[in-house]
Amino acid sequence: FNVGQYRRDLVKTYKSFEFFLPDNEEGLQIRRQCASTAMNDVKKYLDKEGGQVAVFFVESVCEDPDVIETNIV
Numbered sequence: 001f002n003v004g005q006y007r008r009d010l011v012k013t014y015k016s017f018e019f020f021l022p023d024n025e026e027g028l029q030i031r032r033q034c035a036s037t038a039m040n041d042v043k044k045y046l047d048k049e050g051g052q053v054a055v056f057f058v059e060s061v062c063e064d065p066d067v068i069e070t071n072i073v
Helices: 003-010 025-048 065-072
Strands: none
Touching: 003 025
């Protein structure tokens, strides 16, 4: 359940990196929709299709040194 794949299936082309900026409301709405759809698919897989394990992949970028240090050390 790769949210990025849901996004690629929904939006075939990106005009620029601006789609991914946090202040891009349209891009944010699409990304949220994809995450919600993926979560619903995970729930359906586990509840109705007999799935026992589901991997929900979300990629996140963090450049805050304090957060990075807290998570590594």
